[in-house]
Amino acid sequence: MANRILLTTFTTLVFIFLLGPLAIIAAASFGEASVLQFPPDNWSLKWYANIFEVKGFLDTFKTSMIVSFAGNVFALLLGLPAAYALSRFTFKGKAGLQTFFISPVLIPGIVLGFSLLRYIIVTFNLPIYAALFIGHTIIMLPFIVRVISSNLASFDFSIEEAAISLGASRIGTFFRIVLPNIRAGILAGILIAFLESFNNVDLSVFMTGPGVSTLPIQMLTYVENYFDPTIAALSVLLMLLTAVLMFAIERLLGLSYFTKN
Amino acid sequence: MAYLSLQQVSVAYQKTNILEQFNLEIQEGELVSLLGPSGCGKTTTLRLIAGFLHAHEGAVTLQDQDYTNVPVNKRNFGFVFQNYALFPHMSVFDNVAFGLRQRKESKSAIKTKVLDMLDLVGLKGFENRFPSELSGGQSQRVAIARALVIEPDLLLFDEPLSNLDANLRVNMRLEIRRIQQELGITAVYVSHDQEECFSISDQVAIMNKGNIEQLSNPADIYHYPKTSFIADFIGFKNFITFDRKEKQTEGTTYYKADTAFVVADHPGSTGREGMMGAIRPEDITFHTRENAAHTNSLSGTIHTVIFLGRSYQYEVRTSLGNFTVNEEMFAPLQPGTEVALTFPPDKWVIVEKTEVTTHAG
Missing domain, CATH: 1.10.3720.10 (MetI-like)
Structure with missing residues (x-):
């Protein structure tokens, strides 16, 4: 049982470590401010439009x-x-x-x-x-x-x-x-x-x-x-x-x- | 003139000659086995006939046509591989149809021929299966069908049964023989299994170190091996190199030290010049010392006993060396027992001395 908990904890940590930065970037990409913010104050898609501009x-x-x-x-x-x-x-x-x-x-x-x-x-x-x-x-x-x-x-x-x-x-x-x-x-x-x-x-x-x-x-x-x-x-x-x-x-x-x- | 003929062929692999001035003739409709231990050149010979290897000397002819430099894909020979070599991405039907499609036959002709062939090898209804769904025996049947459907001028088998289990092997060799006879096809069969070769072949070529030591029908080889190598390979365990011989009216008397052995003339081996005699363990009989015959007899002491199931195998020490004797007995004789060995004149075979792995006398 203790093993099970340890394994779950480690797996979760690894996932946070791997996916955390990606999640932060993904969230920040939807911010409205003109600097990277996490979590963003306001939400917007304007930076996606900006890619093409x-x-x-x-x-x-x-x-x-x-x-x-x-x-x-x-x-x-x-x-x-x-x-x-x-x-x-x-x-x-x-x-x-x-x-x-x-x-x-x-x-x-x-x-x-x-x-x-x-x-x-x-x-x-x-x-x-x-x-x-x-x-x-x-x-x-x-x-x-x-x-x-x-x-x-x-x-x-x-x-x-x-x-x-x-x-x-x-x-x-x-x-x-x-x-x-x-x-x-x-x-x-x-x-x-x-x-x-x-x-x-x-x-x-x-x-x-x-x-x-x-x-x-x-x-x-x-x-x-x-x-x-x-x-x-x-x-x-x-x-x-x-x-x-x-x-x-x-x-x-x-x-x-x-x-x- | 022979159907298939290899004349003075030499094949080298990485500068080592595997076959040197090699000759082989096969008659139409025969199944000829190449039998020998690994490294004897039997597979090389088969691959040479198939065209996968080329001779740097000599000629290969089929029906008097020169095949020496004909590429594999222009030969119209069927080849059955040890590991079946089915195309894994194709159904059984497509596997068998492959050769016919190469020959640009019509769709309807292909369908008829493939289905007929699958029927012949006993795989009716298997045409939509894939190789991964087949057992070893079924795979080999597909491989045989695939090689046969192109109506090959020659059918070549490279140890086709060695990956199958023992019972299946026996069934499959009967099948191969049946199909070969039914179609009257000329075949060359490579194996290291003596029983397998003897049971399906018209002729057996026993190979040793790149040479054919004997090519004759299985019974002849079994009874009258020509050389000590063959004798050893097919189960003669006892060999004596005689000192001198005297021709008699019936048979020949050979001497080793003071012991005389009468060797009968037999049709398969008369006129052999060698001085080495060979005899099978089961052909030597035991007698008690008192009942021993005067000739063809030798006294000795039992050294070891091994239970073989059907019989007991004894290692007997004599003044002429150790002899291996198989005797069917209810209760074995114990080590240390003194016995007289009798060697029936008609069981001796005179052989030429070639390299042999076990040696007594």
Whole structure:
């Protein structure tokens, strides 16, 4: 019984600790005053309207979406074959390649961001968009490779041989036999990578310039100048977006997908 | 000319030759087993025939056509895997239909063929199930149906029953034999289970270290193994390397030290040149010392007794080494008992000496 009480207390504390700040921000976003207040004196939706009035939020949201989407597609095109090859074949340097594909997670974003700035923008003089795109592809790649690899780890490759023995080509087998069986892993990889990219600050901060910025960077810039609840309102919308995505994942695969591997 | 033929084939894996100058011929309509311990090259041979592996030397032909470099998906061979390898995202119907769809057959033809095949393997009414809803035996039936429905020129089995429990194994091997005979299909079957191979095959090839040591019908192998390896593999536990021999009018007398053993001529093993004799534990009989025959007899002392169920197994120490003897007895003889062993002339088999794991005499 005492255990039960202790457990309930701890669980409640953890939830307060995790959800408390979110609740405070959500509540503050509905305040009327032009500074963040908790609890707010008066209620209003005007800061939500303000998101769309302040120059930049909508544009940078679009930029973020484009960069995360395009980078995601590219990371998938690189990551899926890589994950497949790493799971399917044994070859020299395999362990090295495995480390290589997860290395972006190990390197601090700031270091990665700075080196990309140094080379892509300064040395090769590429447009900022290209730099953003390349940078985000790099940070998404490890998530795609990892999640798909863990899915492929339980994949029985003899079914591939079975398909080939029944007359299917190697390519046909990949699309008709391998892909349908790792669909869940691919989807999960895409979504996790997308969230990682969409929320990224440390890398993007080096790759923004005149006219090009991502939403998190724009938010950072905004809070440097204003203390009103616009950011709180925007955060609530982003949380909602993330929640919808997570809900979609949960419905499609079950959240256990992320804890399993 | 043989239906399937492997001529002087060599296969290497990571620079080690697994098969070297390997030959195998299979006649049309036969079920041939490749039998041997793990690492003997039987699976390599099967995968070579299937086309999953390629020979860097030699040729594979089927009906006189060169198949050496024909890719797997152009071979029209059915392959049955040890772990069934069913497509988990497809229903039983779609699994079986897969090969026919690759061959772009019409919808109605596919439907008829798949349903007929499911009927043949005893899975009528299972077409809408998914692999996760099937038992091991049912899965393997689907796998067999899937391999058969394409009307393959050759059916290949890679230890198809080793994941099933013992009773099911016996049923399934009868099924496989029935289907193979019913369709008159040529098949190659890999297993490490001697009884399984003997019970379903027309021919058994016993493999050891990448070589076929004997290819003949199961009864021949059982009675007249050619080499000491085979003899050991199929249950001959006693081996003697003789010193000299004398040809008699009937049979041959072999000598080990001063003891003479008459070995009868038998049709399966006449003309064998070796000097090693092999005999099964159940073929040696006990006599008391007084009743011992003059030839083919050896006296010894019982060292250990093991209860085998049907019989007792004795380890008997003699002047020529230890012998393993199985005797059906109501009450066992005790260790220390002095006995005479009798070796009937028609039970000896002369074998060529190859690598063997247990060795007596």
